[in-house]
């Protein structure tokens with residue numbers, strides 16, 4: 209059993225974007241804050257901190273989750289991918305290009321989370337229909353684009369994969 | 371919005387988790403998927419002394435068919451339920467209902483047991499499992515017991531589970547799984563909390579007469595409402611506009627929905643009647659179709 213008192217810190221070891229990271233954290237530290245503050249990976253954005261906006265989405269052991277709804281101590285032993293690791297993924301650079309070409313972003317605040325969700329999504333749905341894409345995007349709030357460009361961008365990447 | 375401090379425990383087995391619950395009782399809170407609970411912590415609506423993280427309990431992560439039941443471990447992720455071929459084959463209504471829970475990104479983390487004990491009156495799983503006549507296994511250091519979901523929910527976010535207890539399994543009886551099923555929900559935006567949700571199971575005979583039906587409604591009272599008397603009105607009959615109307619009226623007869631920012635009481639009651647009608651019609655249609663293809 210693992211036990212960490214609130215006054216203590218726990219040394220966690222995670223693999224972030226292919227690099228082994230070992231750091232000590234207090235139990236109440238959110239994974240999103242750990243990624244941004246302790247690891248300096250500020251590409252992961254924090255919008256609402258209660259699971260509504262999706263800006264903080266990262267991949268934990270391959271699945272897209274909201275990092276503001278996990279504690280860093282829970283990621284001990286996990287493999288994490290953030291937007292900074294996107295370029296290492298097969299669909300990463302094509303997604304970045306397609307988002308840019310299709311105007312899938314404006315201010316870019318929501319974009320890192322959406323890219324990470326899209327990455328997992330394309331992994332399991334190589335050839336999705338618009339309805340599936342919309343369903344996946346519904347976990348994210350974008351206040352700029354109106355989502356149209358993103359849908360187009362994701363179609364574009366999936367067509368390339370055909 | 372940062373949570374207050376807490377002691378963190380990560381038990382490696384159910385027994386260890388039960389020992390912790392025994393020791394910390396009210397001060398110790400179980401942390402499963404955390405998709406409802408961590409927002410509550412972040413907003414400091416709850417500041418427990420200790421958190422007992424049961425995410426690592428692999429022994430509670432399973433979906434299996436056994437002794438005439440579909441058994442689901444409490445920390446099974448909702449997305450696993452949604453994608454399970456076994457669930458799709460045996461209890462398709464669960465797959466349909468799960469697709470309405472939050473978003474893919476929260477279902478990847480949210481657990482089945484967590485949703486049941488959180489007992490939000492408009493949540494999809496409590497409602498659907500109640501319709502399915504499911505029961506749950508509850509363990510503590512001293513005993514293991516079973517509870518039928520019909521007695522389990524007490525009021526908003528409150529169940530009969532005691533602070534020293536852990537819900538370990540959900541069991542869905544498969545003996546008389548209905549051919550017709552439907553899940554209907556209305557929310558402001560897809561993925562938001564349901565204003566009203568309805569789950570319905572229905573069977574018909576060869577000529578299309580209803581032989582059995584179960585239906586529950588969420589969002590119109592402090593707990594999901596199982597409409598037994600109302601559904602009895604359908605037995606031995608074929609669907610008609612006036613019958614559906616009567617059933618709808620009867621289901622919401624004693625309901626006491628909230629009046630809040632999202633919808634007024636009258637709106638919720640009216641919405642419930644509309645969704646009840648839709649759910650029964652859809653379940654009926656599927657039951658007739660399944661009967662034909664058999």
Ligand code: FES
Nearest residue numbers: 255256257262276
């Ligand atoms: S910051 Fe995590 S969902 Fe908004």
Ligand code: FES
Nearest residue numbers: 314316350351352
């Ligand atoms: S691009 Fe500005 S919020 Fe999405």
